[in-house]
Amino acid sequence: MEGEFFMMKLRPHQERIVNTMSTTSKGQVIVPTGGGKTMCMIKDAQREFNSCSWDMFMKRPERKTVVVVSPRILLAQQHCDEFEEFLGLHPMLQRQILHVHSGDTSYESTTNPDRIREWVGEQYRFNKLIFTTYHSLHRIQESGINVDTIYFDEAHNSVQRHFYPATEFFAGVDNVRCYFFTATPKYNTSIYDPSMDDEEVYGKELERVTPRELIDSGYILPPKLVVKELEKTESGRTPVAKECEHLLETIDDSFVDKILICARRTVQIVNLVEDTSFCNELADRGYSWMYITSKTGGIINGKKVNRETFFETLREWGAADDKKFVVLHHSILSEGISVPGLEAALFMRNMNYITISQTIGRVIRTGNEDKKFGLVVVPCYDRVGISTAKRVSAVVDKILA
Numbered sequence: 001m002e003g004e005f006f007m008m009k010l011r012p013h014q015e016r017i018v019n020t021m022s023t024t025s026k027g028q029v030i031v032p033t034g035g036g037k038t039m040c041m042i043k044d045a046q047r048e049f050n051s052c053s054w055d056m057f058m059k060r061p062e063r064k065t066v067v068v069v070s071p072r073i074l075l076a077q078q079h080c081d082e083f084e085e086f087l088g089l090h091p092m093l094q095r096q097i098l099h100v101h102s103g104d105t106s107y108e109s110t111t112n113p114d115r116i117r118e119w120v121g122e123q124y125r126f127n128k129l130i131f132t133t134y135h136s137l138h139r140i141q142e143s144g145i146n147v148d149t150i151y152f153d154e155a156h157n158s159v160q161r162h163f164y165p166a167t168e169f170f171a172g173v174d175n176v177r178c179y180f181f182t183a184t185p186k187y188n189t190s191i192y193d194p195s196m197d198d199e200e201v202y203g204k205e206l207e208r209v210t211p212r213e214l215i216d217s218g219y220i221l222p223p224k225l226v227v228k229e230l231e232k233t234e235s236g237r238t239p240v241a242k243e244c245e246h247l248l249e250t251i252d253d254s255f256v257d258k259i260l261i262c263a264r265r266t267v268q269i270v271n272l273v274e275d276t277s278f279c280n281e282l283a284d285r286g287y288s289w290m291y292i293t294s295k296t297g298g299i300i301n302g303k304k305v306n307r308e309t310f311f312e313t314l315r316e317w318g319a320a321d322d323k324k325f326v327v328l329h330h331s332i333l334s335e336g337i338s339v340p341g342l343e344a345a346l347f348m349r350n351m352n353y354i355t356i357s358q359t360i361g362r363v364i365r366t367g368n369e370d371k372k373f374g375l376v377v378v379p380c381y382d383r384v385g386i387s388t389a390k391r392v393s394a395v396v397d398k399i400l401a
Helices: 002-006 012-021 037-050 073-087 113-122 137-143 155-159 164-171 211-217 240-254 266-275 278-284 307-319 353-361 383-400
Strands: 026-030 065-070 095-100 127-133 149-152 177-182 205-208 223-229 258-262 288-293 297-300 303-305 325-329 344-347 374-380
Touching: 012 026, 012 037, 012 205, 012 211, 037 065, 037 073, 037 149, 037 177, 065 073, 065 137, 073 095, 073 127, 095 113, 095 137, 113 137, 127 137, 137 164, 155 164, 155 177, 211 383, 223 240, 223 383, 240 258, 240 266, 240 278, 240 344, 240 374, 266 278, 266 288, 266 325, 278 288, 288 307, 297 307, 303 307, 344 353, 353 383, 374 383
Parallel strands: 026 177, 026 205, 065 127, 065 149, 095 127, 149 177, 223 374, 258 325, 258 344, 288 325, 344 374
Antiparallel strands: 288 297, 297 303
């Protein structure tokens, strides 16, 4: 069991990253979606846990506290599962896990600074892994605990005004190893806004892995852009029945089985499901369907489910070669969430560069042998579609450069 983890071969770019982290205490790691950022964190944490020295006064090994920061609760839970999948193969690491956010988890979870401090004291015999979100990171700051290493995933989120103070705090604490992982670093031109080019907070770029390197190495697939020209709406909002027709025509012409649809608004999803034949038409074509928004929660084939069931089902459908499905969302699935098998991203709304890049990253992961590219489709039937096509095209060109 132990050997399986330690014999696992890192990709060349991951080896570069992990080796650089071993000699630097702060910095940015720029890796495209699908490049295996989480595995770099896991290998670094494993090395840190194994490097614990002997505490002569306490007559026991010193233990380390590692914090993993995620943009969403769902991603924090996913990170926890991935860390445990690999670190669990090495029982000698003797670690305990705490979640600091408001979500449900099988581990202890709290946002109370006093309880965080108590928990760390109770687990003094063990290495400690704490999974949190940018929303709740300040709770760890308020607890006053000593942190040895902190990984910021999707670190472009850290420049947001509400999240930046806690980020800046941990980046400024002596002896805290601080690493910022992202595919899309965010730079601001205003001197009043936080920016990832502030080396005092974010450090220097430790490694920058390009999409082209990963494509040429076969670790991710190239994106293929298709702008689907449809009957134009000359003025006003396109009727939902017409949007349904456009969407079905685009799906039919894509010839793929697993499709992520980025809707313009939550109400657009609800209207498609409730006021058109969209779902029945999908069923006639052999597709299952699901959607999730912050307002509606998760819905699978018309049945409301909790988030855990939604994402378990999404992963199961993605991993099943013979399963056809369409998943709709507004923003929840754009960033970080790992879904195997997705073949196409269909953009119905415009987004900023970072969100477009993150969304394309969902579909350029390698899959079965028949998958040669990640399909990126923009249905173009109004001004929103035209502007979306221009922006998505620019992002695809940059990925392929």
